[in-house]
Amino acid sequence: MILYRDLVVNTSPEQIHWLTNAAAHALRRIDPAFEWGAIGATIMSVRFTTLPGPLGLQCGQQLMLSFWTWGEHEREMMTNLDRTFHNLTVALRELSNEIRRSSLTTALDA
Numbered sequence: 001m002i003l004y005r006d007l008v009v010n011t012s013p014e015q016i017h018w019l020t021n022a023a024a025h026a027l028r029r030i031d032p033a034f035e036w037g038a039i040g041a042t043i044m045s046v047r048f049t050t051l052p053g054p055l056g057l058q059c060g061q062q063l064m065l066s067f068w069t070w071g072e073h074e075r076e077m078m079t080n081l082d083r084t085f086h087n088l089t090v091a092l093r094e095l096s097n098e099i100r101r102s103s104l105t106t107a108l109d110a
Helices: 007-011 013-030 074-109
Strands: 037-047 059-069
Touching: 007 013, 007 059, 013 037, 013 059, 013 074, 037 074, 059 074
Parallel strands: none
Antiparallel strands: 037 059
16 A cells, blocks of 8 residues: 555545556556566555544545566566566655655745
8 A cells, every 4th residue: 555644645636646647657667578567556545534624534545556476487476576576666766756856846835
């Protein structure tokens, strides 16, 4: 599950849409020739009970990333799983850095 640290941001459908698209874009760029692994994205509805206010202000979403790998035998499948995890790690680090940069820019503009 991937979500913003500031839980209020997760109540904005536009922010979750951006997060989903940015994650997909980063994953496509990293290892475009890789065909023995896949990462799927699902937007999940959640309630953030630690947010103040009525239920309507606590409803939000988070991004669930699922993964699959294939291979002709166990060793090949595990190698492909390692490659899938590597690609996912690189993509999420890029995404985190982009969020940090945009937060810093927003804070400096304020």
